[in-house]
Amino acid sequence: xxxxxxxxxxxxxxxxxxxxxxxxxxxxxxxxxxxxxxxxxxxxxxxxxxxxxxxxxxxxxxxxxxxxxxxxxxxxxxxxxxxxxxxxxxxxxxxxxxxxxxxxxxxxxxxxxxxxxxxxxxxxxxxxxxxxxxxxxxxxxxxxxxxxxxxxxxxxxxxxxxxxxxxxxxxxxxxxxxxxxxxxxxxxxxxxxxxxxxxxxxxxxxxxxxxxxxxxxxxxxxxxxxxxxxxxxxxxxxxxxx
Numbered sequence: 001x002x003x004x005x006x007x008x009x010x011x012x013x014x015x016x017x018x019x020x021x022x023x024x025x026x027x028x029x030x031x032x033x034x035x036x037x038x039x040x041x042x043x044x045x046x047x048x049x050x051x052x053x054x055x056x057x058x059x060x061x062x063x064x065x066x067x068x069x070x071x072x073x074x075x076x077x078x079x080x081x082x083x084x085x086x087x088x089x090x091x092x093x094x095x096x097x098x099x100x101x102x103x104x105x106x107x108x109x110x111x112x113x114x115x116x117x118x119x120x121x122x123x124x125x126x127x128x129x130x131x132x133x134x135x136x137x138x139x140x141x142x143x144x145x146x147x148x149x150x151x152x153x154x155x156x157x158x159x160x161x162x163x164x165x166x167x168x169x170x171x172x173x174x175x176x177x178x179x180x181x182x183x184x185x186x187x188x189x190x191x192x193x194x195x196x197x198x199x200x201x202x203x204x205x206x207x208x209x210x211x212x213x214x215x216x217x218x219x220x221x222x223x224x225x226x227x228x229x230x231x232x233x234x235x236x237x238x239x240x241x242x
Contacts, residue, residue: 115220135152
């Protein structure tokens with residue numbers, strides 16, 4: 001009975017993994033706006049999956065607004081995800097008030113995602129989170145931009161919920177949701193900024209530790225603290241500017 005259940009579920013699991021892999025290529029620019037995706041046969045060969053899995057994955061990418069299929073021609077990249085009914089465009093991050101509004105949305109979504117991740121995470125999920133955190137720390141110490149790795153950590157938490165809607169929403173929002181990507185001028189001098197980023201990464205570690213410990217309440221609290229701290233920092237900056 002267990003074997004039959006596993007076989008029935010496997011194609012869906014493979015399709016979700018393929019969605020993540022192709023979505024990553026779109027988000028990091030390996031597949032750019034207007035690019036044509038490889039053929040079904042090429043994807044089947046590269047990822048060792050069936051045609052059914054490829055078609056289900058493409059269907060999910062279409063639903064997320066990442067690609068569109070033109071019959072008789074192929075499937076093309078639309079962008080970073082503009083699912084019908086909801087999207088946040090770059091011009092909606094133009095002010096501190098905009099960024100605070102998005103942080104409020106993230107508090108609502110990501111605190112629960114962290115709790116679910118603590119309950120459902122796999123060893124593979126933990127490995128991906130750890131790699132993202134290590135990349136953040138390395139970037140901070142080297143004085144490099146850590147936004148991409150920071151976003152990757154939050155995306156991996158969404159994936160660890162094993163509820164594809166969380167990951168799809170995060171993918172639609174993209175790395176613009178990391179506030180300092182838009183507000184570097186507010187962060188002050190380089191030394192102050194580095195100290196801030198180390199504090200942020202300490203908050204990341206607290207979230208990660210709670211997920212490792214499979215403690216949903218602690219994970220929820222750690223994520224709320226992390227995002228609320230970021231929101232309050234922006235509120236202070238807004239007050240100082242007005």
